């Protein structure tokens with residue numbers, strides 16, 4: 001998986017993401033719109049990523065982060081992320097290989113595991 005990079009070459013981290021929006025498609029692949037600010041040059045960029053690419057990226061981020069998905073979302077200003085977007089994120093993540101951090105997050109939501 002290629003990491004998200006600014007045009008200046010700086011690798012974008014979890015905390016550089018400013019806004020995430022889901023663009024669901026009833027047919028075909030969903031698209032995830034990600035806006036981020038480069039910590040090096042300050043440029044704000046936007047990418048439209050296929051769902052599969054975003055999933056891999058988020059899982060890679062969370063693997064290298066002490067925080068759970070929930071903790072990250074609570075401490076980050078992601079703009080107007082909606083309940084539906086959170087559900088969509090969760091639904092998509094659950095289809096893959098569940099990480100320890102994600103299981104913790106699921107448990108904290110008080111919902112039964114599949």
Ligand SMILES: [Zn+2]
Nearest residue numbers: 006008038041
């Ligand atoms: Zn940059």
